[in-house]
Amino acid sequence: MRLAFDDVSYSYDGAKAAEKKGRRGKGAQREAAWGNAPDAAWALRNVTFAVEPGEFFGVAGHTGSGKSTLIQHMNGLVHPTCGRVTADGEDLAEKGVGARVRQRVGLVFQYPENQLFAATVYDDVAFGPRNMKLGADEVDRRVREAMALVGLSFDDLAERSPFDLSGGQQRRVAFAGVLAMEPEMLVLDEPVAGLDPLSRTDFLALIASFHTRGMTVVMVSHSMEDLAALADRILVLSEGRVFALGTPEEVFADGAGLRSVGLGAPAPEAFAASLREAGFSLPAALYDEATLAADIAAQLGAAGEQGGEGRG
Amino acid sequence: MGDRAIIGQYWPAESLVHAMDPRVKFLLSLGLMAAVFCAATPASLAVAALFVAAFYAASRIPLLQAVRALAPLLVLVVLTALLNVLFVQGGTVYFEFGIICISEKGIQSAAFIGCRLLLLLMGMSLLTLTTTTLDITAAFERLLAPAARIGVPAHELGMILGIALRFLPQFMTELGVIYRAQVSRGAHFNVNPFKGGVSTLTALMVPLFASAFRHAETLSAAMEARCYHGGAGRTRLVPLRLTWRDGVGTAAVLAMAAAIIIVNFL
Structure with a gap:
């Protein structure tokens, strides 16, 4: 699936800001509108790019640069205030498209272990497939497959409570819960935040293995080392704008520029x-x-x- | 979700009202409400409105912010007014249809009660608009202190109130994140709340409660690490102290009560 952002801007003030921008945003005034509306919090500003099928796409940026807002656009959780996001040409803001795209784009939030809720690991992983109204056999197959993918033993853990597991295992369960929906694209927000160095390496290897299996992966990280090692292309955000977009070689060539937006090579x-x-x-x-x-x-x-x- | 202003959220500014002692403000806001209740005629209610407007002017809170803080409660005002229109009868009848009868007295009483309720709410939100939650709980604790002699855990109650207020926005934010995470996994929360609604609600409530317990554990550990041992012998960085501003405020509210009572008899 090709996910394209077309001149996307997003404000938490929503429609009100759009009105303001529409009024002021005619012609040459458009750029100035940002500065003229200090109370409108623009989280994204004129962002244009596309994630190509099968690629490993890295997103980097300083805290508050709009990374998390950006990825919530990727499965239609939030809709752009201006501009549009399309999946294979379909606008995610259209009725019903968002719900369909959500089955094809798996979004893993930061600290996903905080979203576990079911009595057993099995039920938690099965939550997504059951919401997709799949048959019991298909749900069972997907749960087993997803748990195997993240390296959890089905026989040992399926009937345990997710709250009894270690932090690293909980995060694997949360990953499995998203993978069980069998998405074509996996979007990960800081997937290795708060892990010890050993688990970090394990998780990065796990994510790389998803990519080699043919999944499109979008990974948000502020570790430039991780992105340099894994990503095909990197998007650098600064204050909601696209600061740089290109291969790691291209992006990291400008060390001084990166430092100016709070990142380092x-x-x-x-x-x-x-x-x-x-x-x-x-x-x-x-x-x-x-x-x-x-x-x-x-x-x-x-x-x-x-x-x-x-x-x- | 989550970012909307909570009713009467603190509005930082430098003003006479902001600088007053929170204990005095707490008591004066009660006094202000009592005074508004004393207003029995439209004229005295107008006097009360003048005073409340003056207090807002002194607190330097932008009109827009004052209205926004009250907006969620305006439903209450409108509803009360509507009920009055429908149930208070007498005087000239303007409109009659079936059991619905709108009369002169009904409209008068709706306007009067509506305005009175609005003034009460404005008086209440003036306290929360100009006082941080920390100061409100401190005032609450101090005012309860005499009751501590007869075994009321004043300090603990104040601490509980403070922590509860502190974590409200936190839990709103977390609920938002959990909601979006479960929607990403195909959950429907707004389709039919009566059919299978409970089972999907657990997907929101269980993580939220788990997080509340986690926060409680971390917070209690952090408080113990800072040698927290209850209220006995605890000092404040900024001790509450009465100033001339508190005298001015008290005088103003007393003047308001007096003016209202006098106008009542005119």
């Missing part, structure tokens, strides 16, 4: 940038720890040989 990339300033020649567009170490070692090796020759 991933640690290896930032280190490479300061080494370049100190006279190292590091040609690759995007480094991770391993490639950077290899290139530094090669440079130091070459310098060492030169030094040795000088003395000899």
